[in-house]
Amino acid sequence: MMRTKKSARAAQYVALAAYLVFLAFPFAWLISTAFKPTKELGSLHPTWIPKDPTLDNFRQAFEEQPLLQAMTNSLLVAVSAALVAVVIATPMAFVMARHRNRLAKAATGWVVISQAFPFVLIIIPLFLILKNLHLINSLPGLIMVYVVWALPFALWMLVGYVRAVPPELEEAASVDGAGKIRTLVSVTAPLLAPGIVATAMFAFITAWNEFFFALVLLKTPEKQTLPVILNRFIGTEGVADLGPLAAAAFLATIPSLVIFALIQKRITGGMLAGAVKH
């Protein structure tokens, strides 16, 4: 019995290790490529560790494209989109979770359906709307799009978190004289913190990685975001300037990694809180 448990545990660890290797492989290869000189990139027998590591790819990436500007734009857009999405989604989620009527059901249905629309279907009407609002080639316009794009899923996530909060706490606050808004701000929101962080991370990553809207809506290089700038390392027939592309892509992952590292515990807490039924 004990042996079975041990072997099962060992198998679990092996499976976990294999999964981690599978997940880490592209990123590890990206880092390896970023530090390889051009001639080594064309080698028939590539190695994990660059034989002659170099920073040339990073230098070239910064020289050829406005990476810092693009990173600033991406950060600005992603943080703003995440903040606004969470601020809007939290009270909406509260209402949808606590008032289970037809309207709430219809809203949930809308959330699910809205996820089914592909980008290409909405891009032209969206472009025209933003044009009328004079928001083409502007970061506020892009932020607005990302908020709208992230909102349904953010709402859906937060509804789950709100439902995990015992309504008795809100009732207790109500007995103490707190109104709806006060209850939401002082009682529910602090409990939802992990869920809000997880939702904000989702909105942030969605905006940080998004390419197509940014490509279509932003024209001038000084306003373009990182995914659009990374795309410039790819030329005709899919030929890529591999070294600088890997270097720039590696740099592009750093903010996400740092943010994940800083709030990892909160995210884990938030994910679990959303999953537990009371």
Add this chain to the structure above:
Amino acid sequence: MGARLRTRTGTRIGTRTGTRTGTRTGTRIGTRTRTRPRARLLAAAATALGLLLTGCSGGSEDTDGRITLQFQSLAWQKESVDANKELVKEWNAAHPDVQVKYVQGSWDSVHDQLLTSFEGGEAPDIIHDASDDLADFAYGGYLADLRKLLPERMKSDIPQRSWDTATFDKGVYGVPFLQEPRVLIANAKWLKKSGVRIPTAEKPWTWPEFRKITKELSGDGKYGVAWPLKEPVSATLNLSLSTGGQVFHRGADGKVKIRFDAADQVVPGTVRAQVNSDRSASSSTLGMGGSDTLPGFFGGKYAMVPLGFSYRQQIVQQAPDGFDWQVLPAPAGAEGLTQGVSPQTLSIAEDSPHKKEAMEFIDFLLQPENTVRLAQGDWMLPTGTEALKDPALHTDKNDWATGTALAAHLRSAPAQSVRGYPEWKDKVATPALQEYYSGAIDAAELRKRLVEDGNLVLARYQR
């Protein structure tokens, strides 16, 4: 785990609510005192964000009577971007009343991006693209017909065969200015050692000779050629012009029919035989892009790789020290060295209010000496006959001369003006050719699919 989480949260909440709900007054004061610095911080952050965002909003055009044209370039390699930007700078210095704003586009996504811009009425004035991407935009009325705008110098400098690449329904919707033939990039040392005849533009290999030579060069896990056919359709159709292959035949009624005659079958038949019967072409490269074959080429696995002329830049950058390579013309057939190309083009948006000025800028950009700078930046050939005479393009260094000698044989790619071609390519021809080259289907089945299925697709576009 869940219980621990609940306890933690519960404790935290308990403390906070307890403190805040002591008395109403106490709560208010307490809250204010606690949130004031945070509120200030938030207000400051919001103000900073607002200022940053405001600073990033779009600008205006045509201020103070000065015209500002937007030029969207797809240049992506450093030399090419530099050449384009320098030329824009020179223009702006010489034309204070007509300023050009350089906008960077991307080859990878240009079609969708342009389509959206056209629909939204926000397209750039001057558009860099390729002739095989223009058909939808030309037929859709998004691009200006340039016939009345073109200066005489440009009309006569660029050969008719190049103008044909950008002509749709008799209208000219782009100025073709850079092009590249498909060539054989060869391991020079290997070829020399084998003693095979080295082909030239004057005396190229024939397709049967090419097949025989690749067989001679193969063995011991090495291959005479590696065909990178991830996108097999354009390579097959363009090279088939050398054997008289047309595939698309326009009738007197203007409608196009697909045929797959003997002349169309020479190139695909050769590739299939090399991969499946002769074993002189690697089957593993059939699904690869051009760049993917380079490590094997540098590693001595393949003697030759058919690639676009501009791949020389990658080879110069990536080849190991001492690697000796050379450019050879693609094999010739009944029509000699003829092959199809889709040149890079410069077009003007139909919605542009400054078409005349836009054409003046294009004329400046494509002055022979400027075209040479652009050609060198992209490692491609100019279409203009004056630019082609430039000594810089006739040098043996990096085999410029071999490519330049092929310029006269380049024709409009056979399919690019055919409506429905993209669907035929994606849904019919690409899978059919991939299966044929890998040996999964025979020539009869390939013909059936290309012709019967293909004509059904085209019919929908030609009602």
